[in-house]
Amino acid sequence: xxxSSMWEAVSGIIKRDLLLAMRRRSDxxxxxxxxxxxxxxxxxxxxxEPAVLRTIGPGVLWVAAxxxxxxxxxxxxxxxxxxxxxxxxxxxxxxxxVLVAGKVFAHWLISGLPVVLLSPLLGLQFGxxxxxxxxxxxxxxxxxxxLSMIGAIGxxxxxxxxxxxxxxxxLVLPLYVPVLIFGAGAVTGSMAGVGGEANLSLLxxxxxxxxxxxxxxxxxxxxxxxx
Amino acid sequence: xxxxxxxxxxxxxxxxxxxxxxxxxxxxxxGWEVLxxxxxxxxxxxxxRAELLGDTDETTA
Amino acid sequence: MxxxxxxxPQAFYPLAGRLIPWFAVVAVALMGVGLYMGFFVAPTDFxxxxxxxxxxxxxPAAWMSMFLYVVMAIWAGVGMGLNARLSFMMAQAIAPTxxxxxxxxxxxxxxxxxPTWGAWWVWDARLTSELIxxxxxxxxxxLRTSIDDMRRADRSSAVFSLVGVVNVPIIYFSVxxxxxxxxxxxxxxxxxxxxxxxxxxxxxxxxxxxxxxxxAVVLAxxxxxxxxxxxxxxxxxxxxxxxxxxxxx
Numbered sequence: 001x002x003x004s005s006m007w008e009a010v011s012g013i014i015k016r017d018l019l020l021a022m023r024r025r026s027d028x029x030x031x032x033x034x035x036x037x038x039x040x041x042x043x044x045x046x047x048x049e050p051a052v053l054r055t056i057g058p059g060v061l062w063v064a065a066x067x068x069x070x071x072x073x074x075x076x077x078x079x080x081x082x083x084x085x086x087x088x089x090x091x092x093x094x095x096x097x098v099l100v101a102g103k104v105f106a107h108w109l110i111s112g113l114p115v116v117l118l119s120p121l122l123g124l125q126f127g128x129x130x131x132x133x134x135x136x137x138x139x140x141x142x143x144x145x146x147l148s149m150i151g152a153i154g155x156x157x158x159x160x161x162x163x164x165x166x167x168x169x170x171l172v173l174p175l176y177v178p179v180l181i182f183g184a185g186a187v188t189g190s191m192a193g194v195g196g197e198a199n200l201s202l203l204x205x206x207x208x209x210x211x212x213x214x215x216x217x218x219x220x221x222x223x224x225x226x227x
Numbered sequence: 228x229x230x231x232x233x234x235x236x237x238x239x240x241x242x243x244x245x246x247x248x249x250x251x252x253x254x255x256x257x258g259w260e261v262l263x264x265x266x267x268x269x270x271x272x273x274x275x276r277a278e279l280l281g282d283t284d285e286t287t288a
Numbered sequence: 289m290x291x292x293x294x295x296x297p298q299a300f301y302p303l304a305g306r307l308i309p310w311f312a313v314v315a316v317a318l319m320g321v322g323l324y325m326g327f328f329v330a331p332t333d334f335x336x337x338x339x340x341x342x343x344x345x346x347x348p349a350a351w352m353s354m355f356l357y358v359v360m361a362i363w364a365g366v367g368m369g370l371n372a373r374l375s376f377m378m379a380q381a382i383a384p385t386x387x388x389x390x391x392x393x394x395x396x397x398x399x400x401x402x403p404t405w406g407a408w409w410v411w412d413a414r415l416t417s418e419l420i421x422x423x424x425x426x427x428x429x430x431l432r433t434s435i436d437d438m439r440r441a442d443r444s445s446a447v448f449s450l451v452g453v454v455n456v457p458i459i460y461f462s463v464x465x466x467x468x469x470x471x472x473x474x475x476x477x478x479x480x481x482x483x484x485x486x487x488x489x490x491x492x493x494x495x496x497x498x499x500x501x502x503x504a505v506v507l508a509x510x511x512x513x514x515x516x517x518x519x520x521x522x523x524x525x526x527x528x529x530x531x532x533x534x535x536x537x
Contacts, residue, residue, distance in 0.1 A: 153447070153448075153451055154448075157431060157444050157447060157448055158431070158434070161431075161434050161435055162434060163434055164434075167430060167431065167434055170423070170426065170427050170430060171427045171430075171431060171448060173423070174420045174423040174424050174427065174452070174455065174459075175451065175452070175455050177420055177455075177459050177462070178455070178458045178459055178462040181462045181463065181465070181466045182462065185465075185466055202462075202465070206458075213454065217447055217450070217451050220368075220447050221444065221447050224440055224443040224444055224447065225440065225444070227439065227440060227443075229331065229332055230328070236327070239338040239339070239341065240332065240337045240338035240339075241337070241338075242337060242338045242339035242403055245339055245342060245399040245400070245402060245403055246338060246339060246341050246342055246399075248399050249342045249345055249346065249395070249396040249399040249400070250342075250345055252392065252395055252396070253345045253349065253392050253396065256388050256391070256392055257388075257501065260384070260385065260388060260505060261505065264505060264508045264509055264512065267509075267512045268508065268511065268512050268515075271512050271515040271516050272515065274516075275515055
């Protein structure tokens with residue numbers, strides 16, 4: 001099998017998933033709305049004190065982004081699992097892990113990228129400005145693909161399992177902890193004037209690690225689910 | 228041996244509550260685990276026995 | 289001796305039955321020795337007073353919780369690699385004991401932290417990793433119980449435990465990193481550089497005792513799992529049941 005056929009297969013999968021998502025735009029919009037609502041609830045619960053909001057802002061926004069990603073996870077594989085497309089993906093000559101990476105990338109474009117683009121706006125709600133806003137968006141840009149990558153493992157593990165919505169949260173949230181720490185840490189660091197570079201590079205390292213490992217684990221989980 | 232009396236031993240230099248809670252909780256957890264396994268084993272065996280005896284009933288009937 | 293024959297559950301079942309009493313007896317004996325050393329031989333710590341004696345259960349429980357997770361992941365990996373049912377059963381049997389030790393490590397950690405740090409809970413790297421470890425044990429067990437098909441349950445929980453084994457060290461270092469960033473009080477669970485030899489000895493003896501206890505309990509649980517999964521022949525060293533069955537026949 002040559003390189004170009006693999007690339008064709010991956011880009012085909014990405015195009016197909018994006019097309020499907022365009023047909024059901026409300027699905028993609030939902031996780032964004034969820035993020036906005038959650039982020040707006042916190043000031044109402046904690047109180048409008050600007051200093052407090054600035055302190056909790058990075059953490060709250062990151063947790064909200066993480067939950068939004070979690071909510072959209074069930075969409076990565078479920079439709080393909082139900083209509084049998086996933087079974088055909090296992091049978092094609094291209095390695096399943098690579099195809100999985102394509103699917104996860106499409107999923108990130110649909111549900112992760114809007115979160116990244118929206119985050120500076122939400123940051124304003126929490127009184128962030130200037131550098132921290134940019135670092136927030138950058139940290140989410142590096143972090144949300146990792147969340148999608150790790151989340152895909154959980155999504156594949158619970159395919160067709162009863163109570164899968166809650167179960168995937170229990171499985172995936174512990175795995176999200178390092179990304180949350182690095183991501184929120186980058187924003188906090190830049191607010192404190194330390195700069196977010198160190199945390200951002202750790203986020204980048206997490207992304208590379210998850211890019212190398214997560215597709216294989218996801219592919220293994222899909223094979224197990226389809227047996 | 229640094230304990231003058233039994234009450235001194237149980238007081239643990241004022242930290243008795245923390246020390247004994249830790250040790251008793253550990254003992255309880257382990258004891259509970261062993262007990263739970265014991266009962267699980269008994270249940271598994273009873274079921275297996277019922278299955279085997281049930282099978283013979285069917286064949287004799 | 290041909291060990292590979294014990295990879296079959298039928299052959300392993302009686303072997304485990306013969307081994308359990310030995311591990312149990314030695315574990316209980318060592319616990320007795322360890323507790324005696326811990327309470328009567330080890331001196332009072334000059335900094336922490338008597339509260340440090342909690343480490344005689346805390347440290348072994350914490351070590352076992354991590355060690356058992358790794359062992360569970362290894363069995364899971366062996367099961368995936370060799371397609372061996374017994375390996376998956378071992379992994380399944382280890383999870384509850386590991387979760388129990390994780391819980392105990394957290395509980396005794398809180399008991400140690402209150403008098404030492406003045407707080408039941410501190411977000412230090414070790415406690416946080418233990419907490420996440422508990423979540424992962426819960427995830428492994430919940431994933432298994434949610435899947436009805438035994439083969440898939442085995443494999444899926446194996447994949448998750450292998451992913452988790454990568455996660456725990458990352459969490460440990462990330463929390464440590466996070467603590468340095470937040471300039472949290474430089475808290476340390478170790479009892480300082482000066483640890484009397486008898487203290488260390490008592491701690492090590494308790495660790496070995498917990499380890500042997502874990503082996504005994506896990507073997508007993510594997511036996512239960514074997515009986516529950518393959519409820520066919522009676523692989524019992526005591527022929528009571530088979531005799532009874534024969535009589536009825």
